[in-house]
Amino acid sequence: MPVDRNSFNKWNGAGTFFQSLIAKADSKGKSKAEVGIGRNRVESNNESHDSKSNTTTILEPQTPSLHEVADTDTLCSQCASLNLSNHKFTARTTLTTTTRTSTTTVVPAEFDSTGFDPAHLGTLDQIYRRSTACAFCRLIYDCTHSDTGGDGIGHDGLDAEGKQVSCQIEWHLDSRAQDSRPTTRRMLVFNEHGAFPEFYVVPVAPSSNHDAIPVGRAMDRDAADMRLLMTWLQSCQNEHTDCSNHQKANLAALTIEIRLIDVFALCIRVIPPGETPSYASLSYVWGQTQQMMLQTDNTDTLHAPGGLLKFRLKIPPTIWNAFEVARQLGIPYIWVDALCISQDDMEDKARQIQVMDKIYQHAVLTICVAAGEGSQSGIPGVDGTSKSLPQNRETYRDLQLTTMRPVAALIGASRWDTRAWTFQERLLSTRCAIFTNAGLVWQCSTTTWREDMTSPFGDRTLWSLDSVGSPLRALMGNPLRSYTSCVRIYSSRKLTYLGDKLEAFNGLSTFLGRKLGSEIVFGLPSRYFDWALLWEPEDAGERIAFDYYSWRTAVLPSWSWCGWDHQVDWRLSTVGGPLFNLHEWLTEHTWIIWRIAKDQHWKLVHDSCDTVASTTSNQTTHTYQSKRWDGYGPSAANAYGRSDAAAKCRHSASVPLLHEIDCLPAPEMPVDGRLLFKTFTGFFTLSRKSMSKSTFQSALVPGLCRFGITDISGDWCGSIILDKSWMNSVGAVFEFAAVSDAKEFTLEELDTWTYYIPEERQQAEWYCFNALMLKWSPDGNDKQPLAERVGLAKIFQSSFFGRSFKPCAWKxxxxT
Incomplete structure (x- = not known):
């Protein structure tokens, strides 16, 4: 494709290499633009011969015809060794011969596997020099040096530090049909250290080939293909039974009135409870500029026909563009948060947030704007807003190739994909049309399509490489895994007001709660509460302080992940033991009766007599699996369905009655969100001492550190992951509250068995406690001290009962 001459002139000392490259590109630009699309198809040799004694079948997917280009290019010797051809990108099936005694499967004689092995193409500076005469090198040059993701790669092929950058390729199988047999391949171009964003290389098919197997597709840079989007929508509605069933399963009637924007009358309509007209929803980033909002003083004007036109200059381009998308798709209404929620009415805002899951699930389509920095940027490809990322194409003989970023990387590079509110909007939606700077992307629970690829419609292709990394997959499979995946991704997202962290997850909480058969309490499922408390930080961060600008009136609790500004996860080193049989662990290895302050009263976090029915309860599953993931067991005698031994706390006998601290009554009229519980505590010091060699040490991000914990004798007795700022507190004594049994130390926590307990490591189990490191809050007082969670530790049980700096106490x- 033509190369920008001005960008090269900025690089001094380019020499004849760059001059020849410019001349080559300029001379080719016109001829490529004028060339037509060939109509000749490469015929597939589909034939079948059947007899009683011998069956020979050749099954080959039809190879798509490619552009017939007059001025073909050459390849350098390095790229020629890849043996590029149409067949390389088609996952050809084998030839099978069956006789009375045997079945033989062979590769057809015309199939050439040369070039399928992973290969090193050299360094980028070498590739750039070869690009004057090599079409494939030029394709790599166009995709790595430019503003489309060069990340500091200069026109000389060196990185920002002047170092060489290696370039590798490997082949990936693509486009699985229902029988799980791949139909196509893509070539992945990458650097093993991520020096430039990886991308795929695929062949380009003629525009008439939209229903063939997935290959590249030429796009209009200036306009999104709305006809294609309409085809996707109709195909999903008519063919994707999983999507239709998902939407029907969540179509409980809205019990409150909502507002929708009439995109033809250009006004806001009030929709009574129980009515569900066809509407789209919009997911976008507000940005830093002042946002036009529905408020008490403009509500009458905006509800009158044509009322939105009176605010034409105040309503941002992204919202106007979304109206146009809905109109072209024939969808009469659209839901936009800024204009459908009264932003200065806290009661209305709270009501609408409570039904956020239903609003997005009811929508026929969610228009997602994964481009620009805010609502002033517009939607790429709509009403004159162009796509900023070019489509790179090069030709070799009869093969025209194009490049494309993986969908997850393309969307992940947008500001939209970093925001907390947009995460649940995307996951709750039945169908998403995602507008990016490189074109349209369609995602639903069945498949992923993209504007720069041909799209087999219906259920013929259910999976492609474009589905990899989709957060929609986080909702599939085991409900508990769905929950942890969603929290891990969501907790890394950004919020303008940190105090909104729980509200921006509320819609997903409702959805996940139905899957888990559990109430979600401050982000944790009550049915698995002891296990849910075992979250740990994945990056450095701080406790979220009271946010004056948030509509919440109280600080978020320290015991929940929602009270912290960092990403969290449930590390396998911590939860691996319980996951062998989670139900058994919850009923046999936990003992605390958790109570939470709600409406100024103490209430059980979970009551086994009042468990919400799980949406998966009607599924046919193996008896053991059902019991394994069941959460707390049902029990009329014990709120948490535990065995008698666990309910009475099997460890309490180890704590001398002399040290029982239970003289303070539970506070009356408690602040909502505070947690009340009894357990035993021990006192230990924070240490720099690590008991894991580099071979087994945890891979922690900068800012986090695995600290050691030592007992009164100075012996290592546990570990905890904390922010590195806690280095200042090494040597200080802290209080730890035991909350559940832990099966063992993993090698990343303890790789040298010191016989701290008199057992062989292979035989020892359930010899540790999961314990919360406590900090006493200044908000407390002598009558009612308040604890804050600092982190989650794993400590030898025997340390509590004999090696604590202060006697172990039941407390x-x-x-808070």
């Missing part, structure tokens, strides 16, 4: 704790 009532109120945690």
């Amino acid at each position: 009532r704790i109120v945690m």
Whole structure:
């Protein structure tokens, strides 16, 4: 494709290499633009011969015809060794011969596997020099040096530090049909250290080939293909039974009135409870500029026909563009948060947030704007807003090739994909049309399509490489895994007001709660509460302080992940033991009766007599699996369905009655969100001492550190992951509250068995406690001290009962 001459002139000392490259590109630009699309198809040799004694079948997917280009290019010796051809990108099936005694499968004689092995193409500076005469090198040059993701790669092929950058390729199988047999391949071009964003290389098919197997597709840079989007929508509605069933399963009637924008009358309509007209929803980033909002003083004007036109200059381009998308798709209404929620009415805002899951699930389509920095940027390809990323194409003989970023990387590079509110909007939606700077992307629970690829419609292709990394997959499979995946991704997202962290997850909480058969309490499922408390930080961060600009009136609790500004996860080193049989662990290895302050009263976090029916309860599953993931067991005698031994706390006998601290009554009229519980505590010091060699040490991000914990004798007795700022507190004594049994130390926590307990490591199990490191809050007082969670530790049980700096005590704790 033509190369920008001005960008090269900025690079001094380019020499004849760059001059020849410019001349080559300029001379080719016109001829490529004028060339037509060939109509000749490469015929497939589909034939079948059947007899009683011998069956020979050749099954080959039809090879798509490619552009017939007059001025073909050459390849350098390095790229020629890849043996590029149409067949390389088609996953050809084998020839099978069956006789009375045997079945033989062979590769057809015309199939050439040369070039399928992973290969090193050299360094980028070498590739750039070869690009004057090599079409494939030029394709790599166009995709790595430019503003489309060069990340500091100069026109000389060196990185920002002047170092060489290696370039590798490998082949990936693509486009699985229902029988799980791949139909196509893509070539992945990458650097093993991520020096430039990886991308795929695929052949380009003629525009008439939209229903063939997935290959590249030429796009209009200036306009999104709305006809294609309409085809996707109709195909999903008519053919994707999983998507239709998903939407029907969540179509409980809205019990409150909502507002929708009439895109033809250009006004806001009030939709009574129980009515569900066809509408789209919009997911976008507000940005830093002042946003036009529905408020008490403009509500009458905006509800009158044509009312939105009176605010034409105040309503941002992204919203106007979304109206146009809905109109072209024939969808009469659209839901936009800024204009459908009264932003200065806190009661209305709270009501609408409570039904956010239903609003997005009811929508026929969610228009997602994964481009620009805010609502002033517009939607790429709509009403004159162009796509900023070019489509790179090069030709070799009869093969025209194009490049494309993986969908996850393309969307992940947008500001939209970093925001907390947009995460649940995307996951709750039945169908998403995602507008990016490189074109349209369609995602639903069945498949992923993209504007720069041909799209087999219906259920023929259910999976492609474009589905990899989709957060929609986080909702598939085991409900508990769905929950942890969603929290891990969501907790890394950004919020303008940190105090909104729980509200921006509320819609997903409702959805996940139905899957888990559990109430979600401050982001944690009550049915698995002891296990849910075992979250740990994935990056450095701080406790979220009270946010004056948030509509919440109280600080988020320290015991929940929603009270912290960092990403969290449930590390396998911590939860691996319980996951062998989670139900058994919850009923046999936990003992605390958790109570939470709600409406100024103490209430059980979970009551086994009042468990919400799980949406998966009607599924046919193996008896053991059902029990394994069941959460707390049902029990009329014990709120948490535990065995008698666990309910009475099998460890309490180890704590001398002399040290029972239970003299303080539970506070009356408690602040909502505080946690009340009884357990035993021990006192230990924070240490720099690590008990894992580099071979087994945890791979922690900068800012986090695995600290050691030592007992009164100075012996290592546990570990904890904390922010590195806690280095200042090494040597200080802290209080730890045991909350559940832990099966063992993993090698990343303890790789040298010191016989701290008199057992062989292979035989020892359930010899540790999961324990919360406590910090006493200044908000407490002598009558009612308040604890804050600092982190989650794993400590030898025997340390509590014999090696604590202060005697182990059975204690009532109120945690904020």
